[in-house]
Amino acid sequence: MSxxxxxxxxxxxxxxxxxxxxxxxxxxxxxxxxxTPSVRMLFDDELQETDTKNKPD
Structure with a gap:
């Protein structure tokens, strides 16, 4: 019981x-x-694409 x-x-x-x-x-x-989180979800792919374009090879 305890x-x-x-x-x-x-x-x-x-x-x-x-x-x-x-x-x-x-x-x-x-x-x-x-x-903001709902809007950030919509533009997440665009942010990742711009980050990879700006990186030097």
Whole structure:
């Protein structure tokens, strides 16, 4: 029975850790720019092509 209490405590500690990490990410502004990643995905191939053209052989 004591193993169940230990598992509950560990799972609650992990859950609190994830919630704290999420709150820290939200407060630091990680989720504020939701437009740029979608645009960057569209132009990723063009950026790689220009990088290879500018490199000397």
């Amino acid at each position: 193993v169940i209490y230990l598992l509950i405590f560990v799972s609650l500690a992990v859950a609190v850790g994830f919630i704290a990490a999420f709150i820290k990410a939200v407060r630091s502004g990680q989720f504020e720019d939701d437009y």
